[in-house]
Amino acid sequence: MTTTKTDYRASPAPAASQAHILVVDDDAQIRQLAAKFLREHGYRVSMARDGREMRGILEATSIDLVILDIMLPGGNGLDLCREIRASSALPVIMLTALGADTDRIVGLEIGADDYLGKPFNPRELLARINAVLRRTRGSVGTPQGTGHRLQFEGWSLDTRRRELTNPDGVVVDLSTGEYELLLTFLDYPQRALSRDTLMDSAKHRVATGFDRAIDIQVSRLRKKLDSSEDGQAMIKTIRGTGYMFVPAVTRA
Numbered sequence: 001m002t003t004t005k006t007d008y009r010a011s012p013a014p015a016a017s018q019a020h021i022l023v024v025d026d027d028a029q030i031r032q033l034a035a036k037f038l039r040e041h042g043y044r045v046s047m048a049r050d051g052r053e054m055r056g057i058l059e060a061t062s063i064d065l066v067i068l069d070i071m072l073p074g075g076n077g078l079d080l081c082r083e084i085r086a087s088s089a090l091p092v093i094m095l096t097a098l099g100a101d102t103d104r105i106v107g108l109e110i111g112a113d114d115y116l117g118k119p120f121n122p123r124e125l126l127a128r129i130n131a132v133l134r135r136t137r138g139s140v141g142t143p144q145g146t147g148h149r150l151q152f153e154g155w156s157l158d159t160r161r162r163e164l165t166n167p168d169g170v171v172v173d174l175s176t177g178e179y180e181l182l183l184t185f186l187d188y189p190q191r192a193l194s195r196d197t198l199m200d201s202a203k204h205r206v207a208t209g210f211d212r213a214i215d216i217q218v219s220r221l222r223k224k225l226d227s228s229e230d231g232q233a234m235i236k237t238i239r240g241t242g243y244m245f246v247p248a249v250t251r252a
Helices: 028-040 051-060 077-085 101-109 122-136 176-187 195-203 212-225
Strands: 020-024 044-048 065-069 092-097 114-118 149-152 155-158 163-165 192-194 235-238 242-245
Touching: 020 028, 020 051, 028 044, 028 122, 044 051, 051 065, 051 077, 065 077, 065 122, 077 092, 092 122, 101 212, 114 122, 149 176, 155 176, 176 212, 176 242, 192 195, 195 212, 195 242, 212 235
Parallel strands: 020 044, 020 065, 065 092, 092 114
Antiparallel strands: 149 155, 155 163, 192 242, 235 242
């Protein structure tokens, strides 16, 4: 699938009643029912049937969150999620077939913020949208201090720009999942955090049978942070518990 790299930008953090949701699904009934329910709860909603319509809306309109079905005509939702994530931190919730475990895990690996199996309860969809929007507004944990720049071992994470810079001043690309995981570690440095805690804090949902996704995200994050052979210079595995971020963290 050939894609162009368009800079899809989320608009500034909205009030709940002003958030603009884009529903991308080729099933007209699902689009209409989801849109009706979300509008009844104060959201603005746009709809798209496929990737082409999705791109057109994202290029023309400020969108705060995308609900993206995996099975779409002319290209699947995983490819579209990769396309969005290549240039943006725009939140994405994937819709997957019930029991499609591989699709869910791949979706999290490529940077989706959450997933929901079809058919779904509209109230659960609403709850997940609310949780993702709270998280992307920066409500992950209680930060130490009030500055927006977190610094450790010569690295710097700008939470306003959602940008990680290494000691050489080079920006390091992070998926949404990697960013949220790192932010959770930086909010609670030098503390042992369980997998359940990391799943709940970084994703704002109850841990599920996909806790393995946290191990995958930690492994990917280690490779970007560490040059040590075992990849554990900054993120230490705590046997029987979870993980610990070792460096001291300052906020400026």
